[in-house]
Amino acid sequence: LIKKTEQVKIFSKVMDVSPLPAFRAEIISDVGVNKLADAAWLVEKSTEVFPNAYITDAGIYHRRSDTSYTAFQVFDIPFLSPRLYQFNSIRIGNSIHWTRTDTVNSSFNPVELLLPPVNFGSWKVEKYGNESKLIHRLCTDPGGDVPLWIVKMANQRVLPQMILDLENYASRDFE
Numbered sequence: 001l002i003k004k005t006e007q008v009k010i011f012s013k014v015m016d017v018s019p020l021p022a023f024r025a026e027i028i029s030d031v032g033v034n035k036l037a038d039a040a041w042l043v044e045k046s047t048e049v050f051p052n053a054y055i056t057d058a059g060i061y062h063r064r065s066d067t068s069y070t071a072f073q074v075f076d077i078p079f080l081s082p083r084l085y086q087f088n089s090i091r092i093g094n095s096i097h098w099t100r101t102d103t104v105n106s107s108f109n110p111v112e113l114l115l116p117p118v119n120f121g122s123w124k125v126e127k128y129g130n131e132s133k134l135i136h137r138l139c140t141d142p143g144g145d146v147p148l149w150i151v152k153m154a155n156q157r158v159l160p161q162m163i164l165d166l167e168n169y170a171s172r173d174f175e
Helices: 035-041 043-049 149-169
Strands: 007-012 020-031 055-065 068-075 081-094 095-100 118-128 131-141
Touching: 020 095, 020 149, 035 081, 035 095, 035 118, 035 131, 035 149, 043 055, 043 068, 043 149, 055 131, 081 118, 131 149
Parallel strands: none
Antiparallel strands: 007 020, 020 131, 055 068, 068 081, 081 095, 095 118, 118 131
């Protein structure tokens, strides 16, 4: 445990695959399990779901099934070059797992945005008594010449906000 707010707990773990630690954010919510998982699956609506995450564009390149797609998100964080995250996602029940992909045609990155070298994680929603427990895991290295301490600090600020934004979006009626 590295940070605890009134609603969100943030944990970190060192992993060999990245120069940065992996993070886990958790929240207990009164929003239903299915609504939280459905909101997390809407990658094409990332700019709406996560209004505070500096996501300027998002979408699905290829949907293989109702539970699998290749997608993207463009993060444009102040003072940094924009990053294009491209990833394969799979949904298994109320869990969503993604991992970076490097097999996307370069025509999907015509302005040659920076592609982060490490990006994998998950959303998991489980029953927690009469409430839901939302868990977000993330391991990412945004690449480029960004000092690691800045990335660690940014993750500790953005992750709690992302989980709160997802809960807020899921609490509304959406399609």
